[in-house]
Amino acid sequence: MEFVFKRPESLIDVPFHFCPGCHHGIAHRLVAEAIDYFKIREKTIGVASVGCSVFMYDYFDIDVLEAPHGRASAVASGVKRALKDRIVFTYQGDGDLGAIGIAEGIHTANRGEPITLIFANNGIYGMTGGQMAPTTLLGQKTTTSPYGRDFTYDGYPIRMAEMMATLEGSAFVARVAVNNPANLMKAKKAVRKAFQMQIEGIGFSFVEFLLACPTNWGLSPLEANRRVEEEMIPYFPLGIFKERKMADYL
C-alpha cells in the first residue's frame, strides 16, 4: 500500500501535549513540512520561546535552543550571525513576541536578519492559564480582562504582521490561518515561502498564524475554529503584506 499522507520526517513520532482542538500542532506540522521540502533538517536550528511552544525540542527532530521569554528573535540572530549558512527560525507566541519581546522582534526585523519568525497568535496566554495577550480582541474576556478587553484600560490588539511589514528590513511578511483547508493550504505556501526567502538570502521573513485556543477561550474545538473565522480574521486580515523579490536595499 502506498502512503499518501505521513508524518513529516522533521517531526518526532510522539503525541503533542497540546489541548484538543489547539492549532499549534498544525502550525508545527507546516513548519516541519517546509523543512522536509527544502531538505534542510540537518542544517536547521530552531529557537523555542516561552509559552505553549517551549516544548518544540520534544517534537522537532532538529537542533533546538530554548530562549528566555521574549528573546527568541535576539537569540536566533546570535545563532545566525555565528553560523550564516544554517537555517534559523523561531516559533513565538503572542505574549513572547507581541508583549515582552516586541523590541527584540522589531529590531531583528529592522536589521534584516535573514531568519524566519513563526508567530503564533491565539489572542491569549495559553500556558499561564488564559490571561490577556497584546493580541486579545476588544471585548474578549480573559482571566485578567474579566469584563472584556476595554481599550480605555488595556489599549488595542496589536497587528504584528502589519507592523513588521512597515520595517525596511523585512523581506516577507504574511498572516495565515489554519481553520479550514483553503486557509491551511495558503499557510503551507506562506511558510514554505518564508523559508525560501531565508535559503535564498533575500532576508527576514515573518509568518503570523491565527491559532485557536479552545481551552482558554472556553469554547469547544469546533466553536473555537469558527471564532477564528468570525472574530479574529475580521480584525487580523489574512494575506501577504510584503514580498521582496530580491535582497534589495535602499
Place this chain on the structure above:
Amino acid sequence: MDQSAEKILVKGNEAIAMAAIDSNCLLYFGYPITPQNDIPEYLSKHLPPLGGEFIQAESEIASINLLLGASATGKRAMTSSSSPGISLMQEGISYMAGSELPAVIVNISRSGPGLGGISPSQGDYFQATRGGGHGDYRVIVLAPSTVQEMYDLTCLAFDLADKYRNPAMILGDALLGQMKEPLIRKKPPSLPLPPKDWALTGAKGRKPNRIKSLYLQEGELTEHNWKLYQKYERMKKEEVRFECVGCEEADLVIVAFGSMARVAKTVVELAREEGMKVGLFRPITLFPYPEKPLYELSRRVKRFLTVELNTGQMVEDVKLSVDREAEVYFYGKPPGALPTPEEVFEEVKKSMG
C-alpha cells in the same frame, strides 16, 4: 594579531577588546554605555575585517541574548557593559548558567544604585559573585587590577568559560577601563579544553542537540542543580587565583581587589617605610573566592583590613574565610573618588592599634 613581545600603551578597555580578538572571539554584541564604550568602538572597527560579527543591539537585554544564541553554536562570543546594563543582562546570564553556555561578559562597572554616576565603584561585587540573576548559580568572576591583567584575564576568561561551560565575567571599573598602561599583547598559553560536542550546528550525522534550562520532570531539576553545584565546587578546587604581597612576615594584611588593590599596594609601601609589617592579599578570582588561602594565612596573621570602594561587600567573604580568632576590619568608601593611600594608611594604623 600582534604576538610580538613589544610594549604598547593602551586603555584597559582596549586591552580587553584585543584579548577577545586574540582569543579567537569574533562575535561581539553590545549596547553603548559609559565607561566601556572603547570596547564596542574598537571591535566594531576590527571585527568585520577579520570576518567577525559586531552588532550594536537595541538594548543590553538583546545583547545578552544575541550572546546566548551565538555561544550555543560553540563559537566564542563576548559582550561588555557597565553596571546598569549588567543589571539588564542578569536574566540572560541566569539562562546561560542554567543552559550551561560559555561566554565572556565584561562589566566595566560604574557607580549606583540606579543611574548613579560614571565614577569607579565596587558596588557590583555582590551581584557578580552571588550569581546576580534568579536561581542558584554562579558565574566565574575575574578581577583585573592592571591593563595587562585586563588583557591576560580576558584571555583566561574565555578558556575558563569553555572549560566549565559557564559564563565568565570580567569585573573591572571605570578607572581600569579608562586608564592607559603599557601592555604586552601576547596571548597566554591556552588551557586544555573539552570538545564542544553539545553545540548547535544542525543535526548532521548525529542526533539533535538541545540546549535548554527548563526541567519539569520529577527530580530532573534537582539533579541539574546538583550538577551545577559540583561544577562550582570543582572551580573552587582548581581555579582560585590571588596575589600576595609581603604577607609572609605581616602583622596586618590588607584585602583588596581591582583598582582598590592598586591603592593598597602603595599603602603596603608606605607602611614598610615606617617599619610596619603590612601585607596585601589580592583576590584575582572573586568567584571562586580564595577562601582556603585566606584561611591558611589567617592561622598566622590575626589582623585583616578589607578595603573596598563601597560600604562593605567583599568583607563578608573575608569574614567567612578567615580563622575565627582573626580580626577583620573594614574601610570602605562609597563611589565618587578613590581614597588616597594616606587615607587608607591611617586606617591601617588604627587597625594595628
